[in-house]
Structures are given as structure tokens and as C-alpha cells.
Amino acid sequence: MYGLSVRWSLASAPDGTDTALREYVHDTSLARFTGMEGLRFKTWRTRPGEWFEGTYVFETAAARDAFAASFAEVAADSPGSKIIGSAPVFQETFDVVAVAEGSSGFAAGPGPV
Template identity: 55%
Template sequence: MFGLSVRWSLTSAPAGALEKLRAYVEDESFTRFANLPGLRFKTWRAREGEWFEGTYVFVSAEARQEFQNEFTAAADQAPATLAVGVAPVIEPFEVVAVVRGPAGFRSAPRFEQ
């Protein structure tokens, strides 16, 4: 599997930036990526005051590269870039394996209400 990490620093972000990013994920991003061809899954991760990240896993190197090219070309206008005021660091990676534990898999609790 073929992954991509897109990470924005929150160290100089304006107050409330992470809450804006959470709302963006809920209101727009979640649905957009639920329908992205070639995407196996995406996670959104954050550490308050440190970073906000999208982690993507694609079915093929070609699908990852196509998304990476499109994203990189528009990264300066991405909602997260505009919210935090800095461009992201974009890193492709290999996914060696994924395991689903006995507790199963859930979206964020906010999406399950």
C-alpha cells in the first residue's frame, strides 16, 4: 500500500485554529475523502499546539502520485494552510501492513451520533 502524510505545524497558528480544522473535517473534508477514487483510508490526526495531519493510504503508487500532484499544486490554498498560515510538509511512505483489532474500526465519535 502507498501512503502520504500531509502535516501542518500549529506552533504559530492563530488561536482557535485546531477547532476550525475539526469543524472543517466534520463539515467538508470527511465527505470529500469518503468518495476519493483510489483511496483506501484517510485519518486526520492532531496534537494541540504542535501539528495537524492528514494521513492517506492509496491502492496504488499511481493513485497516490496523482493525488500528491494535485494536492501539491494547490497546497497554498488548502483549507488547513489558510487556517494555520503555513504550508504543509508532504511525505510519501510505504504501508507495510494494517491490522484491525478485535474492537473493530470507528469513524470519529462525532460522526456516529
């Protein structure tokens, strides 16, 4: 499996950005990536007030690399960048060594509100 991380800094983001990002992910972005061809899963991570990140895991390096290249072209104008008020601070690819599913199972959908 092949990963991609895209991270934005929230250090200079306006008040309410954390809430706006959570609402955007729950209301729009989650549906956009559910069932996406070549994508195994995507996780949205945040440390409120510090950073916001999309972490993607793709089936093939080609699928990951194609998505990474296309996203890099529009990253500064992406919905996340518009909400945050700045472009991502980094975008990096990585290899996934393994994924373990715990006894509680894998749950797709929104996280805590």
C-alpha cells in the first residue's frame, strides 16, 4: 500500500477554523472520497489550533502518485486551503508497511463532534 499525507498549519488560521473544517469533512469531503477508485482509505487528522491533515492510503503507487500530482496543482485553491486561509505546508508520499485491524473493527464515517 502507498500513502500520501497533506498537512496544513492552523497556527494563523482564523477563529472557528477547526469547527469549519470538521463540518466540511463531515458534510462534503467524506462523501467525495468514499468509494474513490484506487483509494483504500483516507483519514482526516487534526490537532485543533495546530495542524490539519489528510492521510490517504492507495492500492498502488501509480494511483497515489497520480492523485498526489493532481492535488499538488490545485492544493492552494482546495476547499481546505480556503477554509484555513493558506496552502498546505507539506505534501509527502510514503510506503505503508502494514495495517492491523483491532478487535473493535474498522469504522468508516465521521469521528467525534
